[in-house]
Amino acid sequence: MILPKFDYKKAEDIAQAIALYEGARGRACYLAGGTDLVPMVKLRLSTPKAMIDLKGIEQLNTISRKGNSFIVGPNITLFELKCHDTVKDYFPALYESLDATSCETLQMRGTIGGNLLQNTRCLLYNKSLEWRTARGFCYKMGGATCNVVPNVAACFSNYCSDNALSLLSLGASLKLAGPEGERKIKLEKLFSRDGRNPFTLKPGEILTEIHIPLKRSTGAYEKLRVRNAIDYPLLGVAVSLKEGKGRVCVGGIGPAPLVYDLKDVAGAGLKDVAQQARQEAKPVANATLSAGYRKKMVQVLTERAVKRALKEGK
Amino acid sequence: MKTIKVSFEVNSEPVSLQVKPYETLLETLRERLDLIGAKEACGLGACGACTVMVDGIPLRSCLVLTPEVNGASITTIEGLGKNGNLHPLQESFMEKGAVQCGFCTSGMIMTAKALLDRNKKPTKKEVVKTMSSNICRCTGYKKIVEAVEGAASKR
Numbered sequence: 001m002i003l004p005k006f007d008y009k010k011a012e013d014i015a016q017a018i019a020l021y022e023g024a025r026g027r028a029c030y031l032a033g034g035t036d037l038v039p040m041v042k043l044r045l046s047t048p049k050a051m052i053d054l055k056g057i058e059q060l061n062t063i064s065r066k067g068n069s070f071i072v073g074p075n076i077t078l079f080e081l082k083c084h085d086t087v088k089d090y091f092p093a094l095y096e097s098l099d100a101t102s103c104e105t106l107q108m109r110g111t112i113g114g115n116l117l118q119n120t121r122c123l124l125y126n127k128s129l130e131w132r133t134a135r136g137f138c139y140k141m142g143g144a145t146c147n148v149v150p151n152v153a154a155c156f157s158n159y160c161s162d163n164a165l166s167l168l169s170l171g172a173s174l175k176l177a178g179p180e181g182e183r184k185i186k187l188e189k190l191f192s193r194d195g196r197n198p199f200t201l202k203p204g205e206i207l208t209e210i211h212i213p214l215k216r217s218t219g220a221y222e223k224l225r226v227r228n229a230i231d232y233p234l235l236g237v238a239v240s241l242k243e244g245k246g247r248v249c250v251g252g253i254g255p256a257p258l259v260y261d262l263k264d265v266a267g268a269g270l271k272d273v274a275q276q277a278r279q280e281a282k283p284v285a286n287a288t289l290s291a292g293y294r295k296k297m298v299q300v301l302t303e304r305a306v307k308r309a310l311k312e313g314k
Numbered sequence: 315m316k317t318i319k320v321s322f323e324v325n326s327e328p329v330s331l332q333v334k335p336y337e338t339l340l341e342t343l344r345e346r347l348d349l350i351g352a353k354e355a356c357g358l359g360a361c362g363a364c365t366v367m368v369d370g371i372p373l374r375s376c377l378v379l380t381p382e383v384n385g386a387s388i389t390t391i392e393g394l395g396k397n398g399n400l401h402p403l404q405e406s407f408m409e410k411g412a413v414q415c416g417f418c419t420s421g422m423i424m425t426a427k428a429l430l431d432r433n434k435k436p437t438k439k440e441v442v443k444t445m446s447s448n449i450c451r452c453t454g455y456k457k458i459v460e461a462v463e464g465a466a467s468k469r
Contacts, residue, residue: 001357001376005315008335008381031379038338038377039358051335053382103447105362105372105425229446230360 001042007050014059014177014206017052021204022179024050030206031055032075035102035110036118044129045119045141054206060113065214072210074113078163079104081112091212092312093219093240097166100221100236103229113207116164116174116190120157120198120255121232122286124148140196148286155195156284158232158252165238165249165257166221172212178205191256198255217242220308222301224252226288234287235294237277237301239309241265248273248306250298253283265310274302320384324349325393333380340364340375343390351391351420355449362448365421366390372428372447391420394427403427406465407458414452422448426462435466 007024011017021028027049031037040046054060060075063084070086081087082098101107101115124147125132125140137143139155146152164187172187180202192200219240225231233252239262240247246262258280260273278299283291317332324347333342343349343366352375355363359377366375367389394401403423406412413419422445429436429444436444441462442455450458 001354003336003338005334006336007315008318008379010381031382034377034379034382035359035374038379042358051379055382103362104444105365105374105428105447106359108371109373109377229443230449 078107093166096221157195169240175209195255412461
């Protein structure tokens with residue numbers, strides 16, 4: 001598959017990357033691993049004028065500890081992060097979700113920042129330009145309809161990051177830098193809940209740090225997919241438990257993950273949360289498994305993940 | 315669009331080229347350097363037929379832009395054999411009959427080589443997990459896994 005024409009620039013530091021973005025008048029994409037972006041560009045879902053390579057920025061390639069935070073540079077590959085001792089010891093949910101992401105070869109290329117900021121996916125969206133032109137453009141392509149559910153106002157594309165769920169369950173936050181300066185947000189605030197434009201990032205903003213509270217947790221990640229390698233999640237559930245309290249995150253359905261606090265871990269609380277998650281998840285027929293099955297599995301995987309996390313804690 | 319000058323090593327030989335900024339490493343290897351061992355199948359990073367090693371890491375060359383590998387050291391399937399002899403993995407793939415149409419084979423062998431380079435004696439589970447990065451549509455994976463295990467046991 002041939003790429004469309006674009007320019008390639010390599011940035012040495014964050015300020016230069018932002019300057020390059022502004023120089024391209026907003027028609028530029030930041031490139032890290034490229035495992036999500038390059039296929040999008042090949043399918044003409046994104047047609048940037050320039051690609052700004054962030055891999056040369058040393059600041060984005062580091063893992064450190066500062067105070068009570070574990071700080072991950074977004075250019076760290078999924079494989080590197082998975083092999084890090086702190087992740088294994090402190091954040092088992094993150095370890096499991098990293099391990100469940102795609103396959104080993106792609107984990108060695110894909111970065112944690114890129115994984116968080118991957119675009120939402122839909123069976124009728126991630127297709128070639130010819131296919132999409134024949135079918136007619138949907139909301140997410142700038143059209144005036146949804147091709148999956150007729151006569152709705154929203155886009156139901158699925159946010160398919162495995163690791164966003166485990167990071168949410170661990171209470172992670174993000175540091176961003178952009179033309180208007182730096183800011184720090186909770187990971188929950190990253191999601192706009194609109195499938196057309198799933199993130200609240202401002203134009204030209206770069207993810208510079210991922211902060212995870214450095215507290216030992218137990219946890220688990222459960223993923224629904226057809227093949228155990230390569231597939232994106234058709235449903236993912238991450239659970240992290242710290243000091244008798246927990247957090248459950250359900251994703252892979254709709255443009256933003258669902259987050260629930262688990263106060264009473266051992267008793268009836270679990271059943272309530274699992275049922276609530278099932279009621280609130282709104283899958284539609286835009287993935288390889290049926291919407292009804294995915295909805296049922298929300299409750300099953302939530303209960304399974306929490307039970308496994310509790311067992312590991314003992 | 316202005317071309318970009320890139321220099322890298324392919325199979326221990328230095329290469330210097332003027333490439334288009336939107337050229338993938340796979341295109342450069344196949345069309346400019348005549349290294350046609352890496353194959354284009356899906357072109358979207360799903361299948362692994364285009365796997366080559368860049369600085370010791372197996373990468374899907376259809377997802378990598380050539381300007382990104384400036385200064386890197388690349389190994390393709392053509393660079394595995396030494397002095398007219400095949401690499402033990404290549405021998406093992408032949409011996410166990412792990413090749414049918416052969417389209418996925420170069421990618422499979424490069425993924426396996428990266429595994430054996432970092433883990434001399436992988437367990438069967440580890441082999442299966444790593445090799446699941448690549449898709450084969452003919453033989454099934456049993457013989458491929460056997461071939462990788464066979465090559466590992468000979469080292």
